[in-house]
Amino acid sequence: MKQRTQVGIVGAGPSGLLLSHLLARQGIDSIVIEDRSRDHVENRVRAGVLEQGTVDTLIEAGLGERMLDEGLIHDGIEIRFNGERHRVDFPSLTDGKRITIYGQGEVVKDLIDARLADGGVIHFEVSATSIHDIDGDAPVIRYRKDEAGHEIACDYIAGCDGFHGICRESVPEGILTGYERVYPYAWLGVLSDSPPAAEEVAYCHSDRGFALLSLRSPAVSRLYLQVAPDEDIEAWPDERFWEELRLRSATKDDGAGIEPGPVLQKGITPMRSYVVEPMRHGRLFLAGDAAHIVPPTGAKGMNLAVADIRYLTEALAAFYRAGDAAGLDAYSTRALRRVWKAQRFSWWMTTMLHLSPDDSPFDRRRQIGELDYVTTSVAAMTALAENYVGLPLDDGGAP
Ligand code: FAS
Numbered sequence: 001m002k003q004r005t006q007v008g009i010v011g012a013g014p015s016g017l018l019l020s021h022l023l024a025r026q027g028i029d030s031i032v033i034e035d036r037s038r039d040h041v042e043n044r045v046r047a048g049v050l051e052q053g054t055v056d057t058l059i060e061a062g063l064g065e066r067m068l069d070e071g072l073i074h075d076g077i078e079i080r081f082n083g084e085r086h087r088v089d090f091p092s093l094t095d096g097k098r099i100t101i102y103g104q105g106e107v108v109k110d111l112i113d114a115r116l117a118d119g120g121v122i123h124f125e126v127s128a129t130s131i132h133d134i135d136g137d138a139p140v141i142r143y144r145k146d147e148a149g150h151e152i153a154c155d156y157i158a159g160c161d162g163f164h165g166i167c168r169e170s171v172p173e174g175i176l177t178g179y180e181r182v183y184p185y186a187w188l189g190v191l192s193d194s195p196p197a198a199e200e201v202a203y204c205h206s207d208r209g210f211a212l213l214s215l216r217s218p219a220v221s222r223l224y225l226q227v228a229p230d231e232d233i234e235a236w237p238d239e240r241f242w243e244e245l246r247l248r249s250a251t252k253d254d255g256a257g258i259e260p261g262p263v264l265q266k267g268i269t270p271m272r273s274y275v276v277e278p279m280r281h282g283r284l285f286l287a288g289d290a291a292h293i294v295p296p297t298g299a300k301g302m303n304l305a306v307a308d309i310r311y312l313t314e315a316l317a318a319f320y321r322a323g324d325a326a327g328l329d330a331y332s333t334r335a336l337r338r339v340w341k342a343q344r345f346s347w348w349m350t351t352m353l354h355l356s357p358d359d360s361p362f363d364r365r366r367q368i369g370e371l372d373y374v375t376t377s378v379a380a381m382t383a384l385a386e387n388y389v390g391l392p393l394d395d396g397g398a399p
């Protein structure tokens, strides 16, 4: 079937869905294609922390109702090391900004519901996606569904298909440059039907490795352990996971407050930093994980995707409204400024909190020195807080 739209979007994760929703509010039509099922994308367990800017974006876009009702507003995080707990407050250090705990799957559900209620077009469970003529002025997306070939003719294509998608790979050789750092550890993540171990997100440094205590609701915990990058998940029966989490997060004053419960999901996420430059080629724009990956320690992944989409929506709206292509030409440079700042913060949080196998005894002592500085200096806590709640979305325009 041949279809026509203004913006063809590959991927129905937070990037693709938010772009389709924000474009529709500007009167710009789009078609989203997605290779997994609706149920799969809605129930993938991923991000949990929304920056202030992400929350504001969703509210402004009419998507705030359930998030404000069910999301948990937090005023800070905890950092634990040497058996002590330290709190970093956000509002007092960032002129009132906070974070909201609301699972990525919930954001995706709200976006899909909104798009379909507004008559938006999302084709789930497609296959054999390909994109063509991105160097010309009539790009095309092709895919298969229900044993038939389909085509979408569009003005622009948004590659919102994540790190393993096809859009970035469709740019001709020699045009893109990838920058990557792979970390010598991974995260073993567990979603459990058990009350949160800490009132706020707690980052735990220990001689046994890193642990993270997070949550999804007052009854559902999201918990992580640093493991080897090639860790076998079978080596982690629930009992072992709970015991290791307790050991790594325990503090001198009251143990670790860990209350085991039924494990709902368990998985291992590799840790890498990745950026591709530029984030545009011809009629193709890359956004979200299709263009960059951060180690989840800084809780930046999905929030960065939202910033990309805000910038891309602004640029496309200016083009369709007044034929002004300046924003489209500046998109990559503008988005990359924020991406690299988030990469720095995510790398810093990751290396400060994780034990690296090639750390020397000096490195281990220096790491404790850094944690001690960060948790006792107002200047250092302010730097952490302003990055964690999210740097200003309005960057004052591209350089
Ligand atoms: P996504 O990967 O979410 O979405 C891309 C979509 O494109 C997918 O639905 C995919 O099925 C689809 N697609 C791919 N190829 C396609 C094709 N050829 N045709 C059609 N569709 C195609 N971030 C955090 O902040 N905190 C976390 O704790 C965290 N945990 C994570 C755990 C895992 C296992 C992963 C992979 C990521 C995690 N992230 C986390 C990052 C994550 O939240 C991303 O930043 C976020 O999903 C980015 O959204 P998108 O750019 O939409 O990419």
Ligand code: PHB
Pocket (backbone or CB within 6 Å): 046, 047, 048, 049, 201, 212, 214, 215, 222, 296, 297, 298, 299
């Ligand atoms: C989560 O709740 O999934 C989460 C919280 C903080 C992070 C990463 C993940 O840094």
